[in-house]
Amino acid sequence: MHTHEPARGLDYGLKHRIxxxxxxxxxxxxxxxxxxxxxxxxxxxxxxxxxxxxxxFLLALCGMVLVAMNINVFARRSSSPGSLYQxxxxxMGAVAGVTTGWALVxxxxxxxxxxxxxxxVYFNAALMTLAGTALPPAWIIAFSVVAAWAxxxxxxxxxxxxxxxxxxxxxxxxxxxxxxxxxxxxxxxxMPQLSLEGVSAEKLRLGLVLATFSFVGFESSTALGAEVKxxxxxxxxxxxxxxxFAGLFFVISAYVEVLGFKGLRENLASSSxxxxxxxxxxxxxxxxxxxxxxxxxxxxxxxxxCLTAAARILFMIGRHGLLPAGFGRAxxxxxxxxxxxxxxxxxxxxxxxxMAIRGVGGMDINGxxxxxxxxxxxxxxxxxxxxxxxxxxRRGQLRPSHVAVSGAAIVFMVVTVAGNIYPRPPAPYSWMxxxxxxxxxxxxxxxxxxxxxxxxxxxEIQRDLELGPAVEGV
Numbered sequence: 001m002h003t004h005e006p007a008r009g010l011d012y013g014l015k016h017r018i019x020x021x022x023x024x025x026x027x028x029x030x031x032x033x034x035x036x037x038x039x040x041x042x043x044x045x046x047x048x049x050x051x052x053x054x055x056x057f058l059l060a061l062c063g064m065v066l067v068a069m070n071i072n073v074f075a076r077r078s079s080s081p082g083s084l085y086q087x088x089x090x091x092m093g094a095v096a097g098v099t100t101g102w103a104l105v106x107x108x109x110x111x112x113x114x115x116x117x118x119x120x121v122y123f124n125a126a127l128m129t130l131a132g133t134a135l136p137p138a139w140i141i142a143f144s145v146v147a148a149w150a151x152x153x154x155x156x157x158x159x160x161x162x163x164x165x166x167x168x169x170x171x172x173x174x175x176x177x178x179x180x181x182x183x184x185x186x187x188x189x190x191m192p193q194l195s196l197e198g199v200s201a202e203k204l205r206l207g208l209v210l211a212t213f214s215f216v217g218f219e220s221s222t223a224l225g226a227e228v229k230x231x232x233x234x235x236x237x238x239x240x241x242x243x244x245f246a247g248l249f250f251v252i253s254a255y256v257e258v259l260g261f262k263g264l265r266e267n268l269a270s271s272s273x274x275x276x277x278x279x280x281x282x283x284x285x286x287x288x289x290x291x292x293x294x295x296x297x298x299x300x301x302x303x304x305x306c307l308t309a310a311a312r313i314l315f316m317i318g319r320h321g322l323l324p325a326g327f328g329r330a331x332x333x334x335x336x337x338x339x340x341x342x343x344x345x346x347x348x349x350x351x352x353x354x355m356a357i358r359g360v361g362g363m364d365i366n367g368x369x370x371x372x373x374x375x376x377x378x379x380x381x382x383x384x385x386x387x388x389x390x391x392x393x394r395r396g397q398l399r400p401s402h403v404a405v406s407g408a409a410i411v412f413m414v415v416t417v418a419g420n421i422y423p424r425p426p427a428p429y430s431w432m433x434x435x436x437x438x439x440x441x442x443x444x445x446x447x448x449x450x451x452x453x454x455x456x457x458x459x460e461i462q463r464d465l466e467l468g469p470a471v472e473g474v
Contacts, residue, residue: 110373
């Protein structure tokens with residue numbers, strides 16, 4: 001196959017092809033914040049699914065791989081800072097594209113705000129252990145967002161490497177603890193887990209909601225299409241590798257945590273610090289503080305990754321005339337989308353600090369804004385799964401297997417999000433779908449208003465889509 005790149009520059013003013021494949025994976029992995037799985041989500045899933053927790057995460061992994069396969073229909077042929085926004089726009093038009101882009105901005109900003117809540121909890125837990133004091137959560141949130149903003153503003157490569165080493169340290173520490181827990185359990189098979197004792201289909205369905213949402217953000221390396229080396233090879237591999245690695249990490253963590261807690265008096269479902277409990281049971285001195293620090297750095301890396309991804313989508317939206325022109329320009333020296341980074345940081349810090357000042361707990365901040373963000377990811381994933389077979393049909397490459405993968409991914413996402421709506425959850429979760437729908441509609445409405453002010457806007461966006469992304473065959 002041949003390679004074709006448009007005549008005009010493909011760097012968009014950003015640093016051109018400087019990020020390695022490992023740094024691309026770091027971007028996607030950090031957006032997931034894998035430490036949140038064993039520290040926060042696994043106890044919640046266990047409360048719903050019991051000994052089927054490991055299987056729930058395995059099913060979620062399969063669903064995310066289906067979504068990844070649809071994303072890679074585009075990622076193997078096109079790269080730009082626009083991520084899924086650019087992909088859906090090219091296949092389904094500007095309205096669907098803007099809807100996708102705005103949904104992703106909501107998703108990334110919401111996730112960045114959510115993890116600052118978890119960060120405050122673990123930061124103060126470590127500080128209490130070491131110094132016997134705690135800081136106001138609003139201060140911690142503001143400082144963490146400003147620090148992430150500074151890194152994203154100054155240097156994308158420094159940001160990627162920071163995320164990489166933070167996640168390597170966190171995951172390595174957790175794997176060490178899991179290994180010690182297995183040895184302590186004499187590495188015997190846990191038959192109640194393997195035989196799914198007491199597990200029903202309904203329990204699996206309820207747990208699947210939380211397990212699936214632990215993966216969201218795995219596609220964020222697609223937002224670095226102008227900055228990654230060999231993007232048409234690197235990004236598809238990063239998308240799949242992140243989903244598979246995170247999924248296996250969650251499956252292993254779930255199995256070992258459930259096994260480890262069966263010898264303890266404490267119940268995993270009600271544990272607020274499961275890894276610390278396992279560390280105490282294994283008599284590993286100092287691991288409690290180390291695990292808290294591990295969670296802090298992972299949550300910070302997630303904030304940084306989400307600001308990085310959101311900024312690049314806002315950058316492309318700005319280039320298309322839907323935001324003031326400055327948002328579509330890169331910093332002359334740093335070659336980062338600096339104004340878009342700043343806007344992303346502002347949208348992140350305002351809701352998180354406001355809730356902290358009003359006395360909302362860190363885990364509630366995580367739950368409220370994280371749930372809101374999840375609807376954004378689901379919207380974008382469903383639209384990309386619709387766009388993928390349409391794009392293949394246009395190129396004359398559509399096969400029944402592509403339709404099956406697309407359909408299965410859509411059904412998976414719809415069934416999963418339905419579990420977050422029914423049975424009807426308590427407030428404020430019960431009204432969040434309606435609030436999200438109101439926010440989402442703002443994107444297409446803004447496009448309609450801008451189209452009236454600039455009648456040629458849609459055509460201009462379409463021309464940019466045809467000329468802007470690097471379209472290559474490999």
